[in-house]
Amino acid sequence: MKIAVDAMGGDNAPQVIVEGIEQARDEWDNLEFVLYGDQEKIKKYLKNDTRISIVHTDEEILGTDEPVRAIRSKKNASMVLAAKSVKDGENDALFSLGNTGALLAAGIFIVGRIKQVDRPALMPTLPVTNSSLGVNILDVGANAEAKPSYLQQWAVMGSIYARDVKKIDKPRIALLNNGTEYDKGDTLHKDAYQLLKNTEGINFIGNVESNNILAGVADVIVTDGFTGNAALKATEGTATILLSELKDALLNNGIFTKMGAAIVSPSLKGLKKMFDTSQAGGAVLLGLKSPVIKAHGAADAKTVFYTVKQINDMLQNDTINKANKYFEKMSTEK
Incomplete structure (x- = not known):
């Protein structure tokens, strides 16, 4: 299973994100991570790239950006490209410490919501x-x-x-x-x-x-x-x-x-x-086609680690598909 990570979001990015992801990688051998962000800044903190790859981006969404406008105008931002990778099936979940409003917009407009939600x-x-x-x-x-x-x-x-x-x-x-x-x-x-x-x-x-x-x-x-x-x-x-x-x-x-x-x-x-x-862990945006998780901007590596655990549990249990099946059953019974 592969998790797309917005490595540039949050107050202490990308350091705490890289540190937390490496801890999670060492804990769960079923997970791979794709980090979206400035390659040079990420590599500065990455000690071991086993099951961790980087997609270089030259844009990032700031905490001061207007959410929907940022998603639409910053096409090469780390959060946007990470969300698109989930929509396209390249990755299974999206994780960010960045702008909450922008992540909500990316989740709804890019990843997409469950049909019956x-x-x-x-x-x-x-x-x-x-x-x-x-x-x-x-x-x-x-x-x-x-x-x-x-x-x-x-x-x-x-x-x-x-x-x-x-x-x-x-x-x-x-x-x-x-x-x-x-x-x-x-x-x-x-x-x-x-x-x-x-x-x-x-x-x-x-x-x-x-x-x-x-x-x-x-x-x-x-x-x-x-x-x-x-x-x-x-x-x-x-x-x-x-x-x-x-x-x-x-x-x-x-x-x-x-x-x-x-x-x-x-x-x-x-x-x-x-x-x-x-x-x-982080706050889950429930109702989307794939897991999208937002951790606090001031989160540390420990929080990143436990947020990955949270995502892993959702993927292992097929939580999103269970919600899909429930609502499909509900709609057919009406």
């Missing part, structure tokens, strides 16, 4: 208090507006992903809402609730409120992209501020506080590990 959704993994598997939430920004049928499709794909990649036999699917009662929310959420409740093949457990996103009450949470993006950023921002304030309080309030900090240090390391999302 109206709108692809962006799905990251967030930490939870009682499990190392985390919770998947979708959509977190690919679609500002949604219909109940979109949320149904995302729930199905999220459930298949949780079974294949996270090895959860019966993933708990929840709808993000402003109350747990079935009749809470606006028309979208009320209609989505009824649709999810009657969707065959998923374990729908009802509504979940935003204060329980990290509580481990569900394995997959579905929502519209506007709400999901706001909830994601509020959660990440709160966690960052709390950890920063806790560190400041323990280290900058006198010798006795520092002594106390030394005593509770092992427990604090556990807390820090909980919020270390590198092992969760």
